[in-house]
Amino acid sequence: MRAAISLTICALSALLAAARGSEKPATAAVAAVGVAAAGDLLRSGGHRYLDVRTAEEFRNGHVKDSLNVPYVFFTSQGREKNPQFIEQVVAHFDKQDNIVVGCKSGVRSELACFDLMAAGFENVNNMEGGYDAWVENDLAVKKPKAQDEL
Numbered sequence: 001m002r003a004a005i006s007l008t009i010c011a012l013s014a015l016l017a018a019a020r021g022s023e024k025p026a027t028a029a030v031a032a033v034g035v036a037a038a039g040d041l042l043r044s045g046g047h048r049y050l051d052v053r054t055a056e057e058f059r060n061g062h063v064k065d066s067l068n069v070p071y072v073f074f075t076s077q078g079r080e081k082n083p084q085f086i087e088q089v090v091a092h093f094d095k096q097d098n099i100v101v102g103c104k105s106g107v108r109s110e111l112a113c114f115d116l117m118a119a120g121f122e123n124v125n126n127m128e129g130g131y132d133a134w135v136e137n138d139l140a141v142k143k144p145k146a147q148d149e150l
């Protein structure tokens with residue numbers, strides 16, 4: 001009798017393990033693109049650039065024709081996630097749009113991509129290396145005009 005119970009438990013455990021293995025992961029991997037590939041995607045006209053850096057970082061220079069929606073704010077208490085991030089992105093992008101997401105180095109943008117995918121955005125790509133890598137590769141940027149010296 002004990003052997004039959006043990007055998008039944010083993011069989012059920014194996015079935016549960018097999019069923020779990022067939023489940024889709026809760027979070028899919030974020031597609032990453034290098035800056036050269038991101039530049040090609042943006043020039044093709046089929047993708048738009050979402051800059052998730054702070055407004056101040058954006059004002060100091062950004063990828064040409066990009067839209068800025070900060071993912072985090074830097075406060076006196078440290079980093080604070082933008083509570084309206086998804087709503088602000090939805091105001092400018094459709095969930096089927098092809099979006100290249102970038103920040104300073106690629107970390108905030110990867111987190112933003114996870115949130116966008118969880119919200120139903122289907123075609124988001126994290127730009128590896130972020131704006132720093134974009135500038136290092138001499139790709140087109142828009143910088144503020146220098147003010148006249150006094």
